[in-house]
Amino acid sequence: MSMLVNIGCGDVYVEGWKNYDYMPHSSHVSQADLLGRLPLSDAQADVVYSSHFIEHIPCELVSGFISECFRITKSGGVLRLVLPDWEELCDTYLSLRRSGGEQHEKADFLMLEMLDQCVRRVSGGELAAYYARLNSEPSEQREMIEFVRQRTGYDLHAPVRTLPGNRWSRLIKNPKKIINKLEQFYIKGIVSLLPSTFRQQNVSLTGVGEKHAWMYDFHTIECLLLQAGFKDVRRMSATTSAISDFPFEPLDVNANGLPRKGAESMYLEAIKP
């Protein structure tokens, strides 16, 4: 039987796969800290998939992470990565900014989206505040709301998904969430003791995996994958893969058949020799 692995799955996973995340959203996801040794033995996985995870890893740990993916993949197995495409972002930003006029707001959004995810100090950051502003005047902001959806896959019009039960019952059912809340209280207490200038400029209280630690383009990721021993690094799309019966939906395509993570993601696959 094939072993299919999803690293840093968040709430997007396939039942029957081995799904891992720091904060499991369901019993189909195992809790793991994925920055060190991955919780699988050597050469076990036929497919290792990871979407919008690698850009959250501190850059000095990225080659270690890719080596771990190499270690757990079988010979002939495939690693599929999905992540923001820095080259595409730069191209789109420059062309919007240089068009000027009404395109400036879109260029401003791309700056906000990329920079805020790197530097925010509180959960949601400036991006959440911007989304709230768009949503407060949806009829006047139709073009920007559509631009956000097309770029990021995030649909500001979509109804907010709520998990069953109230906040407390959800918390009690998931002991990791209780530990996480206690951790947050503890961290906030410690941080409040720091000198305020240091705190304001250097300390971030965002969630694990919320901030981007680095950005990549095809060339930089290809070099990292080849260095780790992978071969045949190929660019794919949200709807193409060399993996047989790849579950495009829910992983890379949403229920409307559109790229789940919008136009700014790149998709690549590499083979373990």
Ligand SMILES: C[S@@+](CC[C@H](N)C(=O)[O-])C[C@H]1O[C@@H](n2cnc3c(N)ncnc32)[C@H](O)[C@@H]1O
């Ligand atoms: C941006 S989300 C991507 C989720 C999903 N793969 C997707 O494509 O929508 C990043 C995920 O990585 C997880 N994550 C970040 N750092 C982690 C770590 N050190 N160990 C385990 N999971 C981590 C976060 O909990 C979060 O669910």
